[in-house]
Amino acid sequence: MRPYKVLVVDDSAFMRKIISDLIENDADFQVTATAANGREAIEKVNELRPDLVTMDVEMPEMNGLEALKSIMAQRPLPVIMLSGINEEGMKETILALEWGAFDFIRKPSISNSQDIIAVGESLREQMKEAMLARERREARASAVKSPEPPPPAAEPPAPRAVVEPVRRKLEPSKKEADKAPLQGTEKPRVRAPLEPPADKRKPETGTEPAAAKRVAKPAPAVPKPAPDRLKGRFQEAQGAGRVVQRAASEVAAGSFVEPPAATGGQASGSRSVRKLVAVGCSTGGPRALKAFLENIPGDFPAPIVIVQHMPPNFTKSLAQRLNTFSALEVAEAEHGMILRQGAAYIAPGGYHLTVVPVPGGQYMIELTKEEVRNGHRPSVDTLFESVLQLTSLERHAVIMTGMGSDGARMMKALYDSGVTSTFAESEETCVVYGMPRSAVELKCVRHILPLQEIAPRLVQAVK
Numbered sequence: 355m356r357p358y359k360v361l362v363v364d365d366s367a368f369m370r371k372i373i374s375d376l377i378e379n380d381a382d383f384q385v386t387a388t389a390a391n392g393r394e395a396i397e398k399v400n401e402l403r404p405d406l407v408t409m410d411v412e413m414p415e416m417n418g419l420e421a422l423k424s425i426m427a428q429r430p431l432p433v434i435m436l437s438g439i440n441e442e443g444m445k446e447t448i449l450a451l452e453w454g455a456f457d458f459i460r461k462p463s464i465s466n467s468q469d470i471i472a473v474g475e476s477l478r479e480q481m482k483e484a485m486l487a488r489e490r491r492e493a494r495a496s497a498v499k500s501p502e503p504p505p506p507a508a509e510p511p512a513p514r515a516v517v518e519p520v521r522r523k524l525e526p527s528k529k530e531a532d533k534a535p536l537q538g539t540e541k542p543r544v545r546a547p548l549e550p551p552a553d554k555r556k557p558e559t560g561t562e563p564a565a566a567k568r569v570a571k572p573a574p575a576v577p578k579p580a581p582d583r584l585k586g587r588f589q590e591a592q593g594a595g596r597v598v599q600r601a602a603s604e605v606a607a608g609s610f611v612e613p614p615a616a617t618g619g620q621a622s623g624s625r626s627v628r629k630l631v632a633v634g635c636s637t638g639g640p641r642a643l644k645a646f647l648e649n650i651p652g653d654f655p656a657p658i659v660i661v662q663h664m665p666p667n668f669t670k671s672l673a674q675r676l677n678t679f680s681a682l683e684v685a686e687a688e689h690g691m692i693l694r695q696g697a698a699y700i701a702p703g704g705y706h707l708t709v710v711p712v713p714g715g716q717y718m719i720e721l722t723k724e725e726v727r728n729g730h731r732p733s734v735d736t737l738f739e740s741v742l743q744l745t746s747l748e749r750h751a752v753i754m755t756g757m758g759s760d761g762a763r764m765m766k767a768l769y770d771s772g773v774t775s776t777f778a779e780s781e782e783t784c785v786v787y788g789m790p791r792s793a794v795e796l797k798c799v800r801h802i803l804p805l806q807e808i809a810p811r812l813v814q815a816v817k
Contacts, residue, residue: 357384358405358485363395363421364388364436365413372462373408373436376474383481392421399425405488406481407433409455411446419446419453426454432484434477436461437668444671451640452675456484456785460665483637483757487786494782626715627693629656629748629816632741634734636663636756638785640672642805644679646754647698649809652681656750656816657693659701659709659719659741661732663756666703673700689721701732708740717744727760734761734789742768750775750816752808753799755784759792769798775815777801777808 360383364370367390374385387402389395393416395409407425409418422433435458437447447458457480462473635642639662650658664672670686677684680698687699687707693716701707705721712718727733734753738761741749751768753761769776776799778790783805793799801811 355382357382358481359384359386359402360481361386361395361398361402361404361407362388363390363392363407363413363418364410365390366410368464369410369436369461372464372470373477376470376477377408377481379474380478380481382485383478392416392418392424395421396424396428399429399431403429405431406484407431408477409433409435409450410461411435411437411443411450411458417446419450422450422455423453430454432456432481432488434458434480434484439667441671444668445675447668448640448671448675451638452644454641456480456487457637479757480637483786483788490781490787627657627695627717627747629750630693630709630717630741630744631656631658631750631752631812631816632709632737633658633660633752633754634737634756634761634789635661635754636730636758636760636786636789638755639663640675641785642754642779643672643676645805646752646809647676647680647682647684649806650680650682650698650813652696654682654813654816655695656748657695657717658682658698659687659693659707659737660698661701661707661734661737661761663730663732663760664703669700669703676700687719687721689719691719693717693719701737704731706732706736708736709744710740711744711746717747728758730760735764737761738764738768742771745771748775748816749773750777750812752777752812753790753793754779754805754808755786756789757786758788761789762792762796762798765793766796766798769800774800777803777812779808780804 360377362370362373362377362385364373370388370390374388377383377385383406386404387398389398391413392409395407396416398404399407409422411418418435422435425431425433433450433455435447435450435455437443437458438461451458459473459476459480462470464470633643633646643660643662647658662669662672673684673686676698683694683697685697685699686702688702691699692712693699693709699707699719702721704723706724706727708720708722709717710720724731724736727736738751741747741751742764749768751765751773753765765776776793778793778799778801780802781787781791784790790799790802794802801808803811
């Protein structure tokens with residue numbers, strides 16, 4: 355098999371060399387050209403038709419975001435963004451993912467050889483997943499387009515001299531025909547089909563007739579509070595007191611943080627939580643979360659807790675961006691936040707997120723620095739495992755696009771414990787059909803749906 359052709363785009367000649375070397379450590383990939391800005395990148399994509407592009411976000415003349423938009427409009431192909439860790443670079447990276455980039459990695463520190471090695475491993479893994487995802491899409495597309503094989507050509511009729519004796523031999527005499535029992539005339543006895551038990555019913559796959567796919571129309575969005583009040587409303591506690599957050603250094607050290615004591619009574623405007631939605635996603639997740647959250651109404655009667663695999667700092671930019679689209683209040687989760695209806699909480703990169711009960715019938719977010727799980731922190735399995743313990747809540751679990759299998763094992767545990775409101779994104783809309791496929795293979799998914807149908811069906815299930 356020929357190596358995949360890669361175009362490396364960066365305004366730094368030194369960085370182009372580093373990235374090219376990291377890519378060519380894998381014999382399956384070959385850097386066929388480089389470009390110093392977005393304008394050059396567009397020209398070389400049209401001229402050379404590479405299989406994949408790595409694209410710096412911030413460049414002079416034309417930045418990576420503008421080049422990405424042009425490439426995806428003219429000749430779509432997998433693009434992996436390379437982002438700095440400054441605030442502007444993170445915001446543009448989130449936009450790039452929304453506009454069609456396959457994924458992103460942060461730029462390596464050129465003074466740290468270990469960091470360069472780690473970034474190289476991550477980059478090559480993403481490139482392989484991008485090529486695998488593209489090949490699967492092409493295979494599905496060709497299977498849909500390929501016509502049915504033509505019927506075999508009819509053989510020419512045999513000469514009459516040959517046909518007649520054969521016919522006389524095969525056709526029974528009238529007497530024999532009269533004696534032969536009639537076949538196929540007895541009506542078979544048909545039993546009425548039995549409704550299978552709930553736990554044995556086949557999962558919904560989004561391919562039922564239209565009448566079976568009617569879903570509740572989302573309620574109109576409720577006006578969102580002003581952004582400057584958002585954080586304060588998230589941190590409402592019971593009674594007159596507030597949740598006291600421990601110092602960040604204590605959490606970073608991985609120390610156990612006890613839930614705050616309740617003081618009785620409910621905070622003004624808060625309602626006790628009786629339902630909870632937990633969501634997990636990875637590669638392709640920012641775009642999927644946008645499509646998901648913008649279809650959830652503002653009066654949704656359950657908090658939504660989300661794990662999106664992403665490095666530290668980027669999750670804050672993601673939450674801010676999603677908050678502009680959603681009727682819900684969307685924020686990066688902080689340790690000690692009390693869960694509220696009509697709100698969505700995104701786990702910060704670098705921290706596991708769990709949900710724990712606090713006195714008074716409320717639930718709190720706890721962040722920890724425990725070891726990575728399934729290669730990730732935050733981990734979907736860690737979130738789902740905490741939800742497994744909350745038996746007094748009506749729970750709903752969702753897995754969308756992403757590499758690997760994070761979340762599948764604990765979704766299976768939820769399903770086996772009786773939580774059958776489980777959703778997975780179907781292959782047709784996934785950027786990478788990894789995490790959802792793992793859950794489907796464990797037979798713990800009740801609703802297998804394309805992305806655009808998940809939110810309406812979840813709203814119907816929760817309401």
